[in-house]
Amino acid sequence: MLANPPPWPNGATCAAAVTFDVDSDSILHLEHPDDGHRRLGAQSWLRYDQVAVPRIVELYARLGLRQTFFVPSWCAERYPEMVETIAAGGHEVAAHGYLHELAHTLEPERERELIHRSADILERVAGRRPRGWRGPLYSFSDRTAELLAAEGYAYSSSLMGDDVPYVLSTAGGELVELPVDWANDDWPQFANTVDLEWHTPTRAPERGYEVFEAELDTAIALGGLWIAVWHPFVSGRLARCDSIAGMIEYMQNKGGVWFATLEEIARHVRNAIDAGSHTPRVDRLPYSDGRVPALPADHKGQMKAHPGGC
Numbered sequence: 001m002l003a004n005p006p007p008w009p010n011g012a013t014c015a016a017a018v019t020f021d022v023d024s025d026s027i028l029h030l031e032h033p034d035d036g037h038r039r040l041g042a043q044s045w046l047r048y049d050q051v052a053v054p055r056i057v058e059l060y061a062r063l064g065l066r067q068t069f070f071v072p073s074w075c076a077e078r079y080p081e082m083v084e085t086i087a088a089g090g091h092e093v094a095a096h097g098y099l100h101e102l103a104h105t106l107e108p109e110r111e112r113e114l115i116h117r118s119a120d121i122l123e124r125v126a127g128r129r130p131r132g133w134r135g136p137l138y139s140f141s142d143r144t145a146e147l148l149a150a151e152g153y154a155y156s157s158s159l160m161g162d163d164v165p166y167v168l169s170t171a172g173g174e175l176v177e178l179p180v181d182w183a184n185d186d187w188p189q190f191a192n193t194v195d196l197e198w199h200t201p202t203r204a205p206e207r208g209y210e211v212f213e214a215e216l217d218t219a220i221a222l223g224g225l226w227i228a229v230w231h232p233f234v235s236g237r238l239a240r241c242d243s244i245a246g247m248i249e250y251m252q253n254k255g256g257v258w259f260a261t262l263e264e265i266a267r268h269v270r271n272a273i274d275a276g277s278h279t280p281r282v283d284r285l286p287y288s289d290g291r292v293p294a295l296p297a298d299h300k301g302q303m304k305a306h307p308g309g310c
């Protein structure tokens with residue numbers, strides 16, 4: 001079923017990364033720029049990151065893991081102590097936009113400026129220039145890969161075009177893409193917020209983690225890549241964090257799983273390409289030069305008008 005899995009180090013059958021996106025209240029201010037500062041109820045839910053991040057860093061230390069945390073650079077400016085805690089734990093701090101803005105809504109020059117500014121801010125706060133990028137809400141414009149490559153990023157973990165790492169080739173250079181999927185995101189499983197209009201029924205952690213474990217077990221069986229995309233204010237809550245510990249211990253005991261930061265996984269893939277021991281699939285971006293197809297404006301929104309009808 002898996003056509004071209006990369007060779008993983010030390011005979012591992014699967015590479016795994018439990019990554020966290022430390023969005024904090026950036027998403028609230030993006031969604032509600034006029035009165036987000038007055039919505040303290042929502043802020044308290046999102047600023048729980050300040051409780052959860054140290055807890056996760058401590059958990060990783062206990063389990064002997066170094067992992068990747070994606071941080072909007074506005075959050076790094078506003079909560080530098082949180083980023084310093086992550087960096088001090090030996091973890092990778094990677095970029096996740098400035099205020100969690102969606103790439104396709106930005107003009108190319110504005111997108112370029114925010115990518116550059118984010119790298120500058122994270123370098124200043126975390127002590128190291130970021131090598132990786134995750135598009136906020138998986139947003140990725142037709143120019144994002146080119147802009148990231150030109151800025152010196154080595155990898156993205158934003159797109160969903162494969163099960164295993166692949167290469168994004170652009171006029172500005174190449175990136176390794178470490179693909180993600182909504183199935184490994186904790187937002188659809190657990191997020192419940194009036195202010196951001198997302199309502200998942202509350203349920204036991206095990207029900208959500210069943211989805212992640214199904215993905216993980218298949219990645220282990222077939223030699224793939226498993227990347228969790230979780231949020232401290234969602235999965236760092238007590239009962240869920242306890243389940244995370246159990247799930248990681250399950251993976252560690254199962255054996256054959258290579259836990260690494262995404263930077264390490266991207267570097268491994270790049271080295272394998274350079275050594276000629278692996279040839280990944282290459283996507284050349286952008287996919288098109290313009291609107292596809294050129295339909296009149298009144299065709300817009302038909303999928304919304306007919307949900308589920310493809």
Ligand SMILES: [Zn+2]
Pocket residue numbers: 021022023096100136137
């Ligand atoms: Zn995010």
